[in-house]
Amino acid sequence: MFHPKLFENRNVVVTGAGRGIGLEVARQFLDCGGHVLVHTGRDSDRQLPDFLLVAEEERRAFLVPGDFSSHDGVRLFAAAAAALFERVDVLVNNAGTMVGRFPAGDLTDEQYETVVRLNQTSVVEITRALLPQLKASGQAAIVNTISISALTGGSPGSAVYSASKAFVATYSKALARELAPDGIRVNCVSPGTIATDFHERYSSREKLEQTRKSIPLQRLGTPEDCAPAYLFLASPLLSGYITGQTVEINGGQLIC
Numbered sequence: 001m002f003h004p005k006l007f008e009n010r011n012v013v014v015t016g017a018g019r020g021i022g023l024e025v026a027r028q029f030l031d032c033g034g035h036v037l038v039h040t041g042r043d044s045d046r047q048l049p050d051f052l053l054v055a056e057e058e059r060r061a062f063l064v065p066g067d068f069s070s071h072d073g074v075r076l077f078a079a080a081a082a083a084l085f086e087r088v089d090v091l092v093n094n095a096g097t098m099v100g101r102f103p104a105g106d107l108t109d110e111q112y113e114t115v116v117r118l119n120q121t122s123v124v125e126i127t128r129a130l131l132p133q134l135k136a137s138g139q140a141a142i143v144n145t146i147s148i149s150a151l152t153g154g155s156p157g158s159a160v161y162s163a164s165k166a167f168v169a170t171y172s173k174a175l176a177r178e179l180a181p182d183g184i185r186v187n188c189v190s191p192g193t194i195a196t197d198f199h200e201r202y203s204s205r206e207k208l209e210q211t212r213k214s215i216p217l218q219r220l221g222t223p224e225d226c227a228p229a230y231l232f233l234a235s236p237l238l239s240g241y242i243t244g245q246t247v248e249i250n251g252g253q254l255i256c
């Protein structure tokens with residue numbers, strides 16, 4: 001889709017890329033010539049598609065698992081990334097999930113902390129750890145995955161998840177100003193309802209069908225609908241004058 005050399009000689013880190021949106025983002029960066037550290041998720045035994053295994057053999061992809069629900073998991077992952085790349089040109093903080101639907105009155109301290117640690121704290125910690133490598137690029141880009149729910153508040157049981165995505169949205173805007181002198185742009189991609197394993201876990205078929213009907217484009221999104229926005233925001237050639245912004249990918253589900 002994009003030019004096959006758009007990310008030639010560029011080092012890219014994509015978290016949450018063993019499946020779903022992140023996997024497609026990693027695939028498209030690889031197709032455009034990038035060297036991609038693919039965070040494969042929590043499970044080091046996850047079955048991965050052939051294109052990743054081939055890219056790993058050719059030393060274009062570097063597969064690193066890591067559980068971001070603990071400080072140590074994030075620390076070890078960031079250390080592996082820093083050891084692999086002296087320079088990071090693109091950081092995509094995409095790993096995240098709702099963890100569960102937790103009614104406000106029943107939410108335990110542990111559930112609260114797990115959701116916040118994964119969706120919010122890990123983004124801050126990975127970004128902080130990789131700042132020296134991002135600064136070394138001279139024209140780096142950070143692209144953070146947020147959610148339509150950062151604006152709408154989401155649906156019952158998702159309050160803490162939605163609020164953690166709103167945190168990342170605001171954090172990204174502040175970083176965009178703070179890091180501009182270092183040549184680092186910071187933007188977000190905000191998916192609407194995208195058909196991935198995410199919804200297999202947290203939404204019933206009926207709820208998804210109801211949502212589909214309410215979307216002006218009359219269909220749910222796909223990872224392929226989302227990935228090009230990440231590449232666009234990551235490329236200084238295509239978006240060198242864009243920072244502190246969010247691209248909403250939702251088929252018109254939210255127009256404001």
Ligand SMILES: NC(=O)c1ccc[n+]([C@@H]2O[C@H](COP(=O)([O-])OP(=O)(O)OC[C@H]3O[C@@H](n4cnc5c(N)ncnc54)[C@H](OP(=O)(O)O)[C@@H]3O)[C@@H](O)[C@H]2O)c1
Pocket residue numbers: 015016017018019020021022040041042043046066067068069094095096097098118145146147148190191192193194195196197198199
């Ligand atoms: N699908 C949607 O409609 C939608 C809408 C708005 C925002 N989003 C956001 O988009 C991003 C990608 O979601 P997706 O739809 O592609 O979902 P997905 O298919 O469930 O993928 C989520 C990714 O995050 C990783 N992850 C989850 N928990 C983790 C943990 N504790 N430690 C490390 N990695 C973890 C997963 O790894 P494992 O394989 O180990 O679980 C997986 O790689 C997420 O940030 C999500 O919040 C999705």
